Amino acid sequence: MRTYLDCIPCFLKQALxxxxxxxxxxxxxxxxxxxxxxxxxxxxxxxxxPRMGKTIYAIVKNLTKKEDPxxxxxxxxxxxxxxxxxxxxxxxxxxxxxxxxxxxxxxxGNVIDFGVKNSLEIEQEVKAFLxxxxxxxxxxxxxxxxxxxxxxxLDEAKTILYLADNAGETVFDRIFIxxxxxxxxxxxxxxxxxxxxxINDALAEDAFFCGINNLARVISSGCDAPGTILEFCSKDxxxxxxxxxxxxxxxxxxxxxxxxEKRRPIFFLFRAKCPIVAQxxxxxxxxxxxxx
Amino acid sequence: MRTYLDCIPCFLKQALxxxxxxxxxxxxxxxxxxxxxxxxxxxxxxxxxPRMGKTIYAIVKNLTKKEDPxxxxxxxxxxxxxxxxxxxxxxxxxxxxxxxxxxxxxxxGNVIDFGVKNSLEIEQEVKAFLxxxxxxxxxxxxxxxxxxxxxxxLDEAKTILYLADNAGETVFDRIFIxxxxxxxxxxxxxxxxxxxxxINDALAEDAFFCGINNLARVISSGCDAPGTILEFCSKDxxxxxxxxxxxxxxxxxxxxxxxxEKRRPIFFLFRAKCPIVAQxxxxxxxxxxxxx
Numbered sequence: 001m002r003t004y005l006d007c008i009p010c011f012l013k014q015a016l017x018x019x020x021x022x023x024x025x026x027x028x029x030x031x032x033x034x035x036x037x038x039x040x041x042x043x044x045x046x047x048x049x050p051r052m053g054k055t056i057y058a059i060v061k062n063l064t065k066k067e068d069p070x071x072x073x074x075x076x077x078x079x080x081x082x083x084x085x086x087x088x089x090x091x092x093x094x095x096x097x098x099x100x101x102x103x104x105x106x107x108x109g110n111v112i113d114f115g116v117k118n119s120l121e122i123e124q125e126v127k128a129f130l131x132x133x134x135x136x137x138x139x140x141x142x143x144x145x146x147x148x149x150x151x152x153x154l155d156e157a158k159t160i161l162y163l164a165d166n167a168g169e170t171v172f173d174r175i176f177i178x179x180x181x182x183x184x185x186x187x188x189x190x191x192x193x194x195x196x197x198x199i200n201d202a203l204a205e206d207a208f209f210c211g212i213n214n215l216a217r218v219i220s221s222g223c224d225a226p227g228t229i230l231e232f233c234s235k236d237x238x239x240x241x242x243x244x245x246x247x248x249x250x251x252x253x254x255x256x257x258x259x260x261e262k263r264r265p266i267f268f269l270f271r272a273k274c275p276i277v278a279q280x281x282x283x284x285x286x287x288x289x290x291x292x
Numbered sequence: 293m294r295t296y297l298d299c300i301p302c303f304l305k306q307a308l309x310x311x312x313x314x315x316x317x318x319x320x321x322x323x324x325x326x327x328x329x330x331x332x333x334x335x336x337x338x339x340x341x342p343r344m345g346k347t348i349y350a351i352v353k354n355l356t357k358k359e360d361p362x363x364x365x366x367x368x369x370x371x372x373x374x375x376x377x378x379x380x381x382x383x384x385x386x387x388x389x390x391x392x393x394x395x396x397x398x399x400x401g402n403v404i405d406f407g408v409k410n411s412l413e414i415e416q417e418v419k420a421f422l423x424x425x426x427x428x429x430x431x432x433x434x435x436x437x438x439x440x441x442x443x444x445x446l447d448e449a450k451t452i453l454y455l456a457d458n459a460g461e462t463v464f465d466r467i468f469i470x471x472x473x474x475x476x477x478x479x480x481x482x483x484x485x486x487x488x489x490x491i492n493d494a495l496a497e498d499a500f501f502c503g504i505n506n507l508a509r510v511i512s513s514g515c516d517a518p519g520t521i522l523e524f525c526s527k528d529x530x531x532x533x534x535x536x537x538x539x540x541x542x543x544x545x546x547x548x549x550x551x552x553e554k555r556r557p558i559f560f561l562f563r564a565k566c567p568i569v570a571q572x573x574x575x576x577x578x579x580x581x582x583x584x
Contacts, residue, residue, distance in 0.1 A: 005308055005318070005321050005322060005325065006305075006308065008304055008308075008325060009301040009302070009304040009305040009308070010301070012300055012301040012304065013298075013301040016297055016298065016301070026297070029297050030297060030337075033297065033300060033332075034333060037329045037332070037333065040325075040329070041326060041329065045322075
């Protein structure tokens with residue numbers, strides 16, 4: 001997805017939030033914004049928002065000397081999500097279409113985003129999901145929820161590349177992967193996390209903490225942008241990316257980075273978190289998306 | 293009120309909205325943002341947000357050659373508010389404290405802000421107010437709703453300067469001024485509007501259209517910022533400002549511009565529309581404010 005002018009105020013907001021999380025004082029916060037102004041002026045809008053996301057967090061890191069301002073938040077997300085695991089698993093086990101429920105859960109888990117929400121709000125959202133309060137577009141054939149198509153692609157796939165999004169969300173991914181394995185235990189699944197800290201995106205340590213490594217091979221994409229931007233990925237990753245039979249891409253950042261990829265069989269699973277992305281897809285903010 | 297770093301993303305958002313209302317194409321919208329970057333870099337944060345507001349709309353005017361992009365919106369607001377007048381008046385007449393109800397209405401009218409809301413939302417908000425759905429802080433002595441203090445100042449005042457905010461909101465002001473006149477018909481009231489178009493702020497034509505001129509003398513502040521910034525006001529206005537016994541200041545923009553004024557007896561009536569102002573005052577977003 002290209003960057004819209006409306007993304008620019010949001011870039012500044014994200015930069016301020018990250019700078020504050022890194023305990024930057026007023027002067028440093030202002031310096032972060034000024035450097036960002038310079039970057040934005042030179043930024044071609046044809047590039048995707050995570051490209052600028054990478055720059056934003058590089059500026060914050062450079063000026064605050066904090067390697068991972070979101071470290072605590074990620075730990076908190078992991079612990080919160082693990083504490084929810086038994087209830088999520090129970091919900092899945094009781095469902096008449098366990099794979100679909102686990103897939104919906106994997107999308108619901110995309111709310112774990114401490115950038116915008118606190119733990120109470122996350123618990124409430126998950127509870128609302130468990131109660132069936134969401135109007136999920138699981139009518140199998142809607143363009144923004146292409147479940148039938150996904151199901152077929154999954155059945156045919158031997159090797160699946162799963163692109164992770166946030167820490168904590170990994171627990172929801174685990175339940176989904178457990179169900180994929182239940183359908184066919186012989187499938188090879190590779191779970192790709194980011195190479196180094198970027199916002200609250202999952203790293204290898206988060207995948208391990210949440211137990212993904214017992215189900216899938218945890219790999220790094222080599223990328224440190226808040227989305228899998230292919231030109232920043234490692235050669236090893238790109239080989240896997242090109243050879244996988246199916247790519248499951250989690251989160252808005254990965255969608256923004258890869259939405260124009262026509263050559264690979266990618267399904268994007270995420271909740272539309274901002275009006276610009278919602279407009280780009282043709283859905284409402286908050287919608288559950290399963291889009292090829 | 294000083295400008296916070298958090299105001300900066302919001303400045304860019306406002307600039308984009310105004311540029312689009314003025315039918316600016318993508319290239320002009322980008323140019324508006326670039327010029328704004330330059331202005332923001334030089335902007336001392338000690339100044340109030342409406343100072344930058346003035347600059348934003350000057351840039352948009354300069355690049356789009358549109359004198360008044362909000363003209364239609366203002367007309368729409370005036371007509372919508374006038375259509376609500378009978379119901380608002382009835383609500384006031386039925387109240388056991390008509391002045392208080394009219395004052396609350398004047399604050400409720402501050403929702404008429406097409407920058408952020410559409411007409412359906414405005415009607416819903418007004419309806420919610422008429423139904424008594426709002427938790428207004430009218431317990432007379434709360435610091436953010438100083439009604440007892442206001443009542444006393446009003447009783448003692450002979451000349452009242454009323455600083456208008458948005459078009460449409462003027463109808464709500466009219467009901468409040470009608471009640472002030474009912475308390476004491478002998479008070480002289482001056483209703484100050486902006487000198488030239490700035491966002492959806494009321495101009496003389498809006499005050500006349502809404503019938504304020506039958507109750508108060510409509511004057512111009514001489515200022516074209518989205519808030520009454522004294523150094524941009526006319527000499528005539530400043531004389532009135534210095535001599536008035538009581539100043540009633542409507543809206544967040546006027547609060548931001550005048551909140552540090554210690555020399556004059558000003559009561560600020562508005563709804564807190566953004567988290568930064570709410571934090572500055574110590575209230576929640578949406579709260580009804582009557583603050584000296």
